[in-house]
Amino acid sequence: MSFSEDQFVSKLNALDETQESIVSASKWLLTQYKEVNQIAHCWKRFVIKPTINTRRKLLAIYLANDVIQQAKHKRVGDFGTAFGAIMPEVLGEVYPGLNKEMRKKVRRVVDIWKQRQVFSDKVIKDVYPKLKDTPIKPSRSDNSSVASVVPELRQVVSVFDQLSKSQASVSSNKTRFDSSLEALDPSSVVYSENYKTVQKIGQVAKDALQKSMELRSQALKELKIMLDFQTEQAQQDQEMINEIDAVLAAKDPSKPQPSTTEQTDLLPTYEASDGSDSDTDKSDIEEDTKSSKRHESFGTVAEKEDMKRLKMAAADSGGDINAFEAEVYEPTPAEVAANSSMAVTSSIQDLLSKLAS
Structure with missing residues (x-):
């Protein structure tokens, strides 16, 4: 089966601190020994990637340690040469970003490489200078x-x-x-x-x-x-853009600006009468109302005169004026009209008398 870089990255992301997890991934890599150079460079890209957290980088180093030693012991592929060519550069990138505890673990792994001669003397000589106790760089991937x-x-x-x-x-x-x-x-x-x-x-x-x-x-x-x-x-940003465009357009000197005299009058206006039926009806109603008030005024004067004469007649005949006032009298329409005419005539006569004198 051909080597799959995506599958390898998936296994790197799935690693944990257990020996079982490391060994399982290591066995899979040993089956891909024909692509050892591709495996090493894929591993390098993963480990030095800024978005990978330091814990996962340490686990990747553990995996490399296991597969290199297993390959040397079983004489499968040339993992030692492939990883030895990139290890000094990788550790130089990774080590400064590790915390104090992780640095101790990496140093222990490198010491094992030296003791067991996992890499050549040249590789070990190039690796150790990379393990300097420099100030820990903050990792963006943590x-x-x-x-x-x-x-x-x-x-x-x-x-x-x-x-x-x-x-x-x-x-x-x-x-x-x-x-x-x-x-x-x-x-x-x-x-x-x-x-x-x-x-x-x-x-x-x-x-x-x-x-x-x-x-x-x-x-x-x-x-x-x-x-x-x-x-x-x-x-909201788009609405503000639209608002700015509208304000700029209103203030643009290259465009005509509306004058103050052209502003619309907000007060209500009323149209003159055109002699329509509605106006005529309104005039008729007003005239009827005035006429009714005049009739009521005349009726009131006539009624007072009738009541005065009736009281005088009752007094002459020896009747009871109080009892008479208690009676309810309802004049007929004809009597109301006659009384109104008499009241008007009487008023006219009084006026002529005054003029004659």
Whole structure:
């Protein structure tokens, strides 16, 4: 089977601190011995990549140590030569970014290389100067520290950091399950007991995968929140752009500006009467109202005169004036009209008398 760089990177990302994980990846690399130079350069690109965290870089060095020693012991391929050509450069890039504890572990590995003569004397001589105790350079890829990340990304980085760590557990448990399943022999007298053990290992692998799924769901949720927020911000930015364009267009001296006299009058206006039916109806109503008031005035005067004469007549006849006032009198329409005419005539006569005198 031909070497797959993507598959190799996937195995590097799945490494954990267990010996089982390192050995499993090492065995796979030994089967790709014909592509040893390609393997070494792919490993180099992965380790010196800035986005790879220091923990994963250390695990990659452990893998290189194991596969080089296994290849030398089994005389498979020329891994020592291929990795020896790039190791001084790689350690020179990686070592300054490691913390104090990781530096001790790398030094121990290099000491083993020297003791067991894993590399040539020239390679070892070139490697040691790279292990200087210089101030530790901050690693941009260390996801465990999110203090330098902008606030909007901290939650996302935290989730992906947990997800990255969980993948190591997923990989190691799945590898363990596959190995135990291959070792399961149905013809064995203890097959039933071995099967129960495999079941337990399978459950552990499922639990790790379930946790990984939960973290992925959380990551998707956080990413959606970020997407919605950025979409809203983009809309607001576009609205501000439109506002700036409108203001500039209104103030553009090359375009005619509206004068103040052309501004629309906000007060309501009323049209003159055009002699329509509505105007005539309004005039008729007003005239009827005035006429009714005049009639009411005349009616009131006539009624007072009638009441006065009736009281005088009742007094002459010896009747009870109070009893008379208590009676209810309802004049007919004809009487009201006659009384009105009499009142008008009387008023005219009084006026002529005054003029004559």
